[in-house]
Amino acid sequence: MSQTAAPADLLGRLESCLGRGGLLTNADDLAPYAVDWRRLFPGRPAAVARPANTAQVAAVMAACHAAGVPVVPQGGHTGLAGGATPDASGGQVVLSLARMNAIRRVDPLGLTLEAEAGCILKVAQDAAEAEGRLLPVSLAAEGSAMLGGVIATNAGGINVLRYGMTRNLVLGLEVVLADGTVVDGLRALRKDNAGYDWKQLFIGSEGTLGIVTAAILRLVPRPRHTATALLAVPDPAAALRLLRAAQDALGDTIQAFELIAGESLALVAEHAGLTSPIAEAGWTVLMEAGSSLEGLREAVETLLGEVLERGDATDGVLAESGQQAAALWALREHITEAEARAGKSVKHDVSVPIPAIPDFLAAAGEALAAGAPGTRPNIFGHMGDGNIHYNVIIGPEHGSEAINRIVHDTVARFGGSISAEHGIGQYRVDELVRHRRPEEMALARRIKDALDPQGLLNPGKVLRAGP
Amino acid sequence: MSQTAAPADLLGRLESCLGRGGLLTNADDLAPYAVDWRRLFPGRPAAVARPANTAQVAAVMAACHAAGVPVVPQGGHTGLAGGATPDASGGQVVLSLARMNAIRRVDPLGLTLEAEAGCILKVAQDAAEAEGRLLPVSLAAEGSAMLGGVIATNAGGINVLRYGMTRNLVLGLEVVLADGTVVDGLRALRKDNAGYDWKQLFIGSEGTLGIVTAAILRLVPRPRHTATALLAVPDPAAALRLLRAAQDALGDTIQAFELIAGESLALVAEHAGLTSPIAEAGWTVLMEAGSSLEGLREAVETLLGEVLERGDATDGVLAESGQQAAALWALREHITEAEARAGKSVKHDVSVPIPAIPDFLAAAGEALAAGAPGTRPNIFGHMGDGNIHYNVIIGPEHGSEAINRIVHDTVARFGGSISAEHGIGQYRVDELVRHRRPEEMALARRIKDALDPQGLLNPGKVLRAGP
Incomplete structure (x- = not known):
């Protein structure tokens, strides 16, 4: 190299x-x-x-x-x-x-969208919506993120609970290999077991194995009814009981289940001037369900009544309009900005098995209090996917690497991942080596060497540069 | 080797x-x-x-x-x-x-099931059901098929429309490589972008890259309400309009949308003694929707009324009970057996883009009539996924290889796949070479050589044996 x-x-x-x-x-x-x-x-x-x-x-x-x-x-x-x-x-x-930003085709019946890698995610979403369909990748950066990067990083976002990661939405892919070979797998097929599904290698490998140039993505029918609720819960264990009750009552109509710490909402109030419409609580859940069927709202209302009566939630509001729903989402969406205004922070994008979330949060809190006193966690994330953005606001006396280690080592104790949705990039290359088994790293290296023997594709990302 | x-x-x-x-x-x-x-x-x-x-x-x-x-x-x-x-x-x-058939763990809250490769699919389904959850891989051989094979072949089946192929359900995997190295990726995580997602290589590669020994599968909430309908439709184009209307009205509650030719139902009547409760028709659609919400049945009833009025369906029945639904499914499930009793047949497991299905069926019928007169197509399949089992009943004068070529070449004209869900095995190795681009085959070979340089793993399957 x-x-x-x-x-x-x-x-x-x-x-x-x-x-x-x-x-x-x-x-x-x-x-x-x-x-x-x-x-x-x-x-x-x-x-x-x-x-x-x-x-x-x-x-x-x-x-x-x-x-x-x-x-x-x-x-x-x-x-x-x-x-x-x-x-x-x-x-x-x-x-x-x-x-390379063309949308080549939207097929509302076949539920597919074909576009080039440079197409902005929001533009693709809008093209699907114009045909009455939904491209269910939704994330904060959708106005700038391009499909090639969305695919290359296997992007997550707020709809993963219902629709899966980007990987689940890629039907066909065209890539260019390190030596310039074009491999065209642009098939608009929902089922294709003819040979190795090589496109999986390029999804989520962050441009280290090949260049994504175009893709065919799967669309879904757009839910006609949506119900968005904000609930105050006493603790993460209660949030978990609420999730269980929601799964039983609403099934896979649940499309978002976000957990937000009281401290995070306090940051949003202080730095973004947005306040929650419900009583202050240790923790808050933002939940959204969607369906084509009538009766969704009633089912959500019944559920809220039950969890309030049981005490798994202490207060709650169900949005009466799209505007109210947007206001609830604004609380969630302003957390990162509020965090930036609050001071320097160390970000973590971790996941653990869902039932382990309460114990993980308790253990991480204890480990930080002991190992990095004076730090303030800013905890929010996609609880329904097990994905927590466990960010830590630090003072001048704290080093980010030490904070990383404390959080990631706690994640490892619970069988979690140090990158749920953001990827490794250059930022987490060394942490990955610390947290993946040697057999997994050796296998990754074998794959890299097979596809990019000279190490010319995005060197130093995901894997350390060089042999 | x-x-x-x-x-x-x-x-x-x-x-x-x-x-x-x-x-x-x-x-x-x-x-x-x-x-x-x-x-x-x-x-x-x-x-x-x-x-x-x-x-x-x-x-x-x-x-x-x-x-x-x-x-x-x-x-x-x-x-x-x-x-x-x-x-x-x-x-x-x-x-x-x-x-190696143990079920190690069912987690109804985290929605995961961990089991060994030799666990029979039906046993795993039952274990999930005992916890009120659904393992949504369902196929005819589920009483004998083992999870390792289900994963190694990326099995499809009747629920793909709603829940995706097996690939979409594998969260964690343990494999043994050609040289005996154990790679343990048994993580119960719904989101994990930490490094290459190497497990994708082993899903669907039919044991040619490594041995699947254990897996963690994703479960889903079990729909509380199901609606199963059988509809007579004049032609495949009408079936397509019905699918579109169902997508609009029912969204992703649709979990099966099966197209069955009139001739196939005639075979079932003749050889299995089962008759359809609706008027004879050129084509029949078996549709099933499921939801946790009340109101599913009403929505399906409304839809049926509309499509009957428009003439996209000429007769229809909505099952009144689980028993009636099972009777409708029995028609579909006995097609293969009836075909076997009808004589010798050549099976095809193809997929095409969904909107192309009517034209594909017409073109394949013409090509067979011209190239193999006297053959009788037995057409059924998962129309909602674009997957058609285009089987052909032949006489002693017909050669199966010629029939394969006629059907597969027609598939290729419509941008389809010669194996939607059954895989390549040894049966379709040569046809794969004919239908995949050289760049794709070269890439597959590179992957094979990287993981199994001596060619000792299931040689001659998926790819030709030897270098």
Whole structure:
């Protein structure tokens, strides 16, 4: 793997295959591609290639492969783990998919949408909605995130409970391999057991095995009725009983079940000026169900009555309109912004088995109190998926690496994951090695070596760079 | 890859790691493991290893790896593509997972079930049901099929429309690699983006990349209400309009949408003595929806009224009881048996994009009439998934390979798959090469070589044996 500047003749070749405007090399032009949106992972690209179609992606990859120059694929640049920024060597070419943004087809009957990798998630969502269908990947960055990155990171978000991760929605995929080979698997099929399902390798491997250039995604019927409720619960164990009751009463109409700590809502009130319509509580649950059937609202009302009577919830409100529902969601959506205003924080995106959540939260709280006194946890997340964003607001005396270790080691005790939905990127590469078994890491390395023997695809992301 | 008999010292080593009863070598004992249940793919095992735990699987794999002897993993032996039987050389060891049949844990709140590979699917379904949950893989062979095989073949079945293929239900996996390395990924997590999701490689690769020894599967809430209807429709295009109307009215409560040709129901009447309760029609749709909400039945009734009025259905019945629903399903479930009694047939398990189904059926009918006159199609399948079992009853004058080609070439014209759910096994290896792009086959070979460089794992299945 080259760590020196890209050779000038490579840049010439790239320019000739990309045409005018397809290759950026001036420092000013490169700046937006050099760092992630949170400005945590700065780098220095040798150049930015902006292909307009798959053939140009293939040409870029073939040229870089021949020159032994690493390539860093980049979409909307909204990742949280530094997976899409180059290193500081000035020897890596950034490959931006932004110009490949066409929606090729929406099929409302077959429930599929075909689009190029640079298509913005929100644009794809809107195209599905225009046909009365739902593209059920929804996340905070949807106005900027591009489908290629959504797929390459196997993005999660708020609808995973009902519809699964992005992986569950990818029917067909086109990728370009490290050497420029185009592999076209753009099949609009819901069932296809003909040979290895190779596309699974590229979903969630963060551009380290190949470049996603286009995809066919699965759509779902849009639920006609939605019920959104906010409930005050005494503790996470009560939230768990509420989840169980909701599963029994509402089945898989539940599409979100978010747990929010009282401290998090206090941050939102203080820094974003939004207040909860229900009584202050140790913990809050934001729950949403959706269905095509009449009777959803009644079923949710009955459920709320039962859990309030049992004391598993101490207060609750069921949104009376879409506007009220949006106001409840705004509380949840402003937590990250409020956290940023509250001070410096260390973020964790962990998951544990769902029934272990109360014990995990208690254990992590104790471990932080003992190991990093003075820190303030800001806890929220997708409880229905076992995914907790266990963020920690720190003072100048605290080191983020030590906080990481405390939280991740607690996760490991409960059989959890150190990255539920954000991925590894460059941010968690060393933590991954600490937390995955050697046999798993060896298997990952074998896969990497088979698909990218020269280590030119997004080196240093997910796996450590080099052999 | 060895094609000669397994060396005697290997059998001695296997016996010493498996103990008495763990290794079968007598011809009579081997016979049940030598051929699939349809007796289409006979072979001759060198021996049958029956490990009792993962450590024994690892020991068997390590010993065979050291001796260069191929291993053929085998579960319930219900596959339809010859994926689990040895070749005729007498040089392959069959590895039966049947003794590893424990259900380790059912978690009704976390919605997970952990079991060993030899656990029979029906036993796992029952264990989930005992806790009020549903393991939503359901297929004709569920009383014999084992979870390891279900996972290794990414089994489909009747609930795919709502819950996806088996792949969508696997949360955690333990596998043993070709060299005996155990890779433990038994995590009960719904979201886990920490590193490559290597388990995807083993799901659906039919034992050619590693041996599945245990898994954690996702359960779902059991729908409290079910509505099952049988409808007569004039043609496949009307069935498609019915599907669209059902998607709009019922959303993802639809859990089965089966299309059955009039000829298929005639076969069931003639050979199984079961008759449809509705008027004879060119085509019939069996539809089932399920929900936790009241109001499902009313919604289905409203839908049926509308489609009957529009003429997209000409007759219909909604089951009044579980018994009636079972009687409707019995029509569907007896098709394969009736076909077997009707004579020799050539089976196809194909999928096409859902909106293309009417045109595909018309084109395949024309192609068969022209290329193989005198054949009788027996068409049924999971229309809601785009999966059609396009079987063809033939006379002595017809060759099955020619029929395969006619059907598969028609599938290819519509961008379909030659194996929607049954897999490739040994049966469709050559057809796969004909229908997949060279880049896809080269990528599959790279994956195979990376995980099984000596070609000892289920050689000749999915991919051609040898380099």
